[in-house]
Amino acid sequence: MAQTDPVRPGPTNSLVDVPGLQVGHAQLPGEGALSGTTVVLPGPDGVVAGVDVRGGGPGTRETDALDPRTLVERVHAVVLTGGSAYGLAAASGVADALGAAGRGFPVGRAPDEVVPVVPAAVVFDLGRGGRFAARPGAALGAEALAACTDTAPAEGVVGAGTGTLIGGLKGGVGAASAVLSDGTVVAALVVANAAGSAVDPATGELWGARHRHVDDVELPALPDDRSSLLAALQAAAAPPTLNTTIGVVATDAGLSVAQCAKLAAVGHDGLARAVRPVHGMTDGDTFFGLATTARPAPDLAALQEILTAGADCVTRAVVHAVLAARSVETPAGHWRAYRDLVG
C-alpha cells in the first residue's frame, strides 16, 4: 500500500473501529487446556450478516439462516471458537444469555420471547493443550459474551486464537481496520489457524507483508544471513493436520445480506494473499460479512472500495495475528512464534 493511499487504519486498527461492534475473548482455564472463544457483539438490534464458507472441513452453526433468500437479515452475535465441532456448544451459551437479556428475533409478545440468531464457526485445536477433552462449552461462550467491550481487543494467543497454529508456527487472533476516503469504516478480525504457512519459505518474510499498511504494526527486521531462520522455519513446518481460519469482515456501510456475503467472500481473497496453501481440505475457512448499516447503501464504486478494503483488512489481520502470537509449550508440543524465530 503506497504512502499516498487515501485509506488509513482507524483509531484502534481493529474490528471495534466499526461503531457499534464489540469484541470479547475468553480462554479455558486449567491444566491441559489451550483453547478459547471470541464473540463479536453488535448493538441490541443486531447487524446485517452474510457468510462465505470456502474451506474443506467447516464446522458451523446457523449459516443457512444467512442465505439472502431467508427471513433473517440481522444476527445478534457471531461466535468464533476453538474446540472443533464440539465448540459449537459455546454458541448455545451465547444464545441463552442473549435470549435471557431479551436480545434476539422477536417471536412473541413478551420482551424475552426472542430467538437470538448466533452464527458460529470453529477452529480445530483439540488436544493441543495436552487434554483432548478440554474444549469450549456453553459457559465459555457466555464468558466471552460478558467480556465484550468496544475497546481494542487483545491479539495473539487469546480467545479463539488460543490453541491455533499456522504452518506449524503459533497462530492467534489478529485485526485490522481501514477508514475509506468518504469515512466508511471497514475492519476484520481473524483467527489464524491454517494448514498452510504465513511465511514465504524462500525469504522468511510474511506472505502478507507486501499488503501491510504504512501505519500498521512494524515488521520485525530479518537478519541479512537468513540461512538459520529458513532452516528453523522448515523445521517448524508440520505436516498439515486439521486447521481452519475463521473471521469477520465488517463495515458501517448499508450493505444487504447478499452484499455481506460478498464482503465475506473477498475476505477469502485476503486470506489467500496471507496464507499458502489455503482453503485446503483440512481447513474449514469461513468468513462472516457484517454491516451495521449506520451509513447509507453504497453505490457501485463505493461498494468496490469496501470490498477491496475488506480483503486487505483480512490480509493485514493475519499478519497482525502472526506478529502478536507468542511461543507456547504444553505437554502436547512446543509451538514457536514467528517473532521468536526471527529473533
Next chain:
Amino acid sequence: MAQTDPVRPGPTNSLVDVPGLQVGHAQLPGEGALSGTTVVLPGPDGVVAGVDVRGGGPGTRETDALDPRTLVERVHAVVLTGGSAYGLAAASGVADALGAAGRGFPVGRAPDEVVPVVPAAVVFDLGRGGRFAARPGAALGAEALAACTDTAPAEGVVGAGTGTLIGGLKGGVGAASAVLSDGTVVAALVVANAAGSAVDPATGELWGARHRHVDDVELPALPDDRSSLLAALQAAAAPPTLNTTIGVVATDAGLSVAQCAKLAAVGHDGLARAVRPVHGMTDGDTFFGLATTARPAPDLAALQEILTAGADCVTRAVVHAVLAARSVETPAGHWRAYRDLVG
C-alpha cells in the same frame, strides 16, 4: 399409487427399514413443556449425508460440512429438535456422548480422539407448552441418543414432533418406507410443523392422500356432509407463525454426498405435495439425505427410482404424522388433531 406398483413399504414402514439406521425420541418433562428431540443414528462408521435447505427461516448446525466439496462424507448422527435455534444445544449433547463413546471422525491416535459430525435442524415450538424457556438442551439430546433402537419409532406427538403444528392442527412425527423392485430400501422420517396446511380446505381430505400406498395406514372415512368438518378446519386454521418441517430421507444404496443432497432435494418435492403453502419465509424446511451404502452405487435408472421413492416417502410420512397426531391442550392453547376433527 396403483396396486400394481412394484414398490412396497418395508416391514415397519419407517426409517428403520433402512438396515443400520436407528431412531430415538425424547420429550421435555414437566409443567409448561411441549417440545422434544429425535435422533437418527447410523452404525459406528456413520452414514453418507447431504442436505437441502429450502425454507425461509432455517435453524441448522454442521450443514456446511455436508457440501459435496468438503472432506466430510459421513455423519455420525442427525438431530431433529424442537426449541428453535436454542434447540441446537441438543446436538452438542449428542456430539459429546458420541465422542465419549469413540464415535466420530478420527483426529488423533487415541480411540476417543474423534470429532463426531452431527448435523441438526430445528423446528419452532417455543412457548406452545406455556413456558417459553422450556426447550431441548444438551441433556435431552443425549437422552434421545440413548433411546435409539432399530424398532419402529413412535409417530405423532413424540420426540421433535411433540410441540409441532401444521396449518393450525396438531402436527407430529411421521415415517414411511419403500422397498424397490431390486430390493433397495428408501425411507423418510419427518417432523411436520408447517405454516401451511396438510388438508385441502375444499374437501377436508389430506393433500398427500393421493400419494398414499395401498399398504399404508388407512385414511379416516370422511362424513358425506362435510360442512361442519370444513367449518372446523377453517376455525382451526391459525395465521402463520414460525414453523418448519424437517426430516431425513434415507436409503441403503451407494449414493455419493452430492446424490444424498439430491435425495434431500426431492424430499422437498414430496413435502410440496403434502403441505400447501410450503417453504414459506417463516418455515425453515430442511431435509437431510442419508445413504448407508450397504448396496452398490445405483445406475441412472436406479437412482431415478430412489429419488421418486424418496419424494413419495416424504409425502406419505407427512400423512402418517398428521394421522398419528392427537389433540393437545396446554396453558398456551388447544390444538386439535385431524383425526379428532374428522370424528
